[in-house]
Amino acid sequence: MKRRSFVKGSLIGSVAAAATPIVTMAKPRTANTEYYELRVYIFKNEQQQKTTEDFFRDIFIPTVKKQLNEPVGVFKELAPNGQTKLYVLLPYSAYERYAGLADYLESDKEYWAKGAAFLNAPANNPAFEQLNTSLLRAFKHMPVKALPAKEKRVFELRQYKSATEAAGKKKIEMFNDKGEVDIFKRLGFKPVFFAETIFGDDRPNLTYMVTFKDMDDKAAHWKAFGSDPEWKKISAVPEYADALLVSKITSTMLVPTAYSAI
Template identity: 70%
Template sequence: MKRRSFVKGSLISGAAAAIAPVAAVAQSKPLKDKIPYIEHYELRVYTFKDERQQKITEDFYREVFVPMMQQKRYETVGVFTELNPAGQTKLYVLIPFNTYVHAEGLYYFLEDNKDYWARGAAYLNAPADNPAFEHLETSMLKAFKHMPSKQIPAREKRIFELRQYKSASEAAGKKKIEMFNDKGEIDIFKRLGFKPVFFGETIIGNDRPNLTYMVTFKDMEDKAAHWKAFGGDPEWKKISAVPEYADALLVSKITSTMLVPTDYSGI
């Protein structure tokens, strides 16, 4: 099997079944009349064993992928490294899509793009005995209805916190999302100046059910001040005091990762 065919199949095979009903709706009525505008996000997390691997992968995103998205797809791609890595940093890549269907369009666009495969050869065709990365974890996220599209912070001194809340059951995960969407938790983040970038439910990926979101700070001191304000906020205390919204019932694990944007990141 050709490498490109394998890549294409692995990326879109899961999406094809979900996209088929969308196509049927589009034939009967305009898509906008049936399906709300909700962004989706592909989150890629790379693990490297050394600087050589990181350089190959970062060169690919800096010189090939990000410019191509800007020129051809008009997508704002975020690329981040860890603020305080334990050893070789991981690389986080956030690729937004206007809708889930646009993700398939991107994969088809890249499949037969000769310029993409030629310019990205060091990464895309790295040999098995000298790979460009050790591990790649990919998730697809669906934006929350109360914040259906990303918000890009100003290009100034900034760090990001990527938080993931894992739940023990599908029902618990939906209940936690309800707190963000319907009970005002997203509004609290905005009112307190967290400058959220996105909130998303993981629909494809590991450790489901979970939700993931990204917020913005000037520095670690700013982060501490914001979370202190959040914990003492009267509206948050009111929401979190409701027995059915207790974290012990809805959240089994919280993961927080502090990130810094690369010099070529669009976010």
């Protein structure tokens, strides 16, 4: 064998050998595990909010519905401190659909033309002041969303931030393996989703959304949760103490817009 061919073959073999562990170590997700994109739009005035809401109601949601056939949730804060933020929840049946939608919208000329007021707003008069985006992966114990009944309701979006990756995984273990998700369901919280944030702000964290008739109903449900024997049993385990696993809890009360599909 010529030396050049030998070197070339050795290099190819080395690269292939180095790549093999990456392929074999990859652990595939369950086919029906959903992903959720959570967007939070921050405004300085009503005009920005109107421009953004008009875009989502009239342009974005109809376009996405044709591509994904998924319900898009759009929410406002129940009790905003000043101008409300707008929360947009986009479900995806698979990660590939998240990337595919972005590619499709990038090339959709009609979408860009109809949505120009939002998509191409001038720098001196933007459609929003700030956008925060996270991508979430559903818990294995609730791999797909549950849509609440179309009736008067409020939503609580909760996020548990952990100081370390290990603590975050341990907190998720409580939900997935120790029965916490089942407690929420049994007590009638009507959860929409439970998910881990795989990229976005304040990682590591887990995020979930539950539903109530009103604030009195919320208070009653959380009181029942706190006194539930099964919850007391789980939370009494020393390794699951919040002081070890949770560094910050954020709770945001939301109401759906008239055009929200969730």
